[in-house]
Amino acid sequence: DATQGRPDDCQSCPCPAGATCAVVPRTREVVCTNCPAGTTGKRCELCDDGFFGDPLGQNGPVRACRACQCSNNIDPNAVGNCDRETGECLKCIYNTDGFFCDHCKEGFYGNALASNPADKCKACSCSPLGTVDQQTSCSQVTGQCQCLPNVIKRDCSACQLGFFNLQSGIGCEGCSCNSIGSTN
Amino acid sequence: PRPDVIAPPPGTNLLFAQSGRIEHIPLEGYDMKKHDAKAVLHLPEKVIIGVAYDCVEKMVYWTEITSPSISKASMLGGEPTAVIRTDLESPEGITIDHLGRTMFWTDSMRDRIEVASLDGSQRRVLIDTDLVNPRAVIADPVSGNLYWSDWNRDAPKIETSHMDGSNRRVLVKDSLTLPNGLTYDSQSSLLCWADAGTHKMECMNPSRGDRSTVLEGIRYPFGMTSFGKTIYYTDWQRDAVVSVDRYAEKETDEFQPQKRTRPYGIAAAYPQCLSGQNYCSVN
16 A cells, blocks of 8 residues: 555565566455466465466475376366366266276276277176176276176176076076986 | 447446456457456456356356356455355356346256356256256347257267256257357347367357358367357467457457466356346246
């Protein structure tokens, strides 16, 4: 406030070099108005949308703003792809999940880091009849569903040799064929 | 000049969001008075996506994604007030029905389009099926129609319904990639869109279905608004607001703010509401 006639009427902006500042009339709060490229916030302490970091080092060492790191599993046309400070990915696509969109989401398996989207994460599609508790999730890596007793295949959709009645929903039963009268 | 086209009235401003603030650019006729552009709202911690204007109460409304919410503030000065704070994940496009006193918005994570009164009450889900990346939404209260875009990479589309969500149908699905921006001009009854994938700006009369290209080779459109012959859009690669004369089919001007970062939503703020009445306000 330059109208008071005191030597400390004008103070320097509490902003990084190059930025200007203004006083909000109602609250007398000082905000930076032209933050350096890629930064924003009252004190230029935040990164722009689509970037993350800690440009003033408010929570540890200074980390310059850089583009969201989400394993190529975000869409550049989306907004709010990652947390502006931590970089946590918020909009994973291709059925991926995790801090860096680096693993498959629940109910999917495969390699979230494969270069071709079609090779990334596939649905577990566990057979409800052959899977323990009708689970819909499977091993993230192999895709193996958790099968009931004597049930086989990745998706628990078949009985092992010598067993039948997958329909029972409690596993497959032994055939109990008489070895003398049977061909196998 | 075409006799059927009326220029924006004196006192019209463009409002657009960029990096935690809403700026305005006064219009003189169709021209942007770039030297008079300035920030009207500072929200330094926010990421503002959609912007809409209520000509009745002279309020600007916006969607925000860092603490997902919809807020409003008077253009005549005044503190921002949140009107919707719950059950939002990524609110994006927003539009005001100034006659029915309601707002409509898209949410790209909840994959829905919702409606509520301007104070946030009487909230209701309008559309929650077959949406993947809903973005722009536009209401035309005079005819009672709603339009929205979905940039789903596998099946992008522009759809319409009545303002109660009934009579939903797809208007455009071919030769579409990333339809980010959408605008409806009631003077010409034209729905226009800007596509960041095909890099085209196109228009159609929604009741006739005829489609024509206004401009090709545009860079990366995001938000869009129009008045008569002029379309204004924000561009993520040019970090600018660009004006286009849709009859001359050429770019007419560009405003590049000092701050080099992506601009998002854009809306026109008129000094008075353009006349009009809809069936909802009558009974």
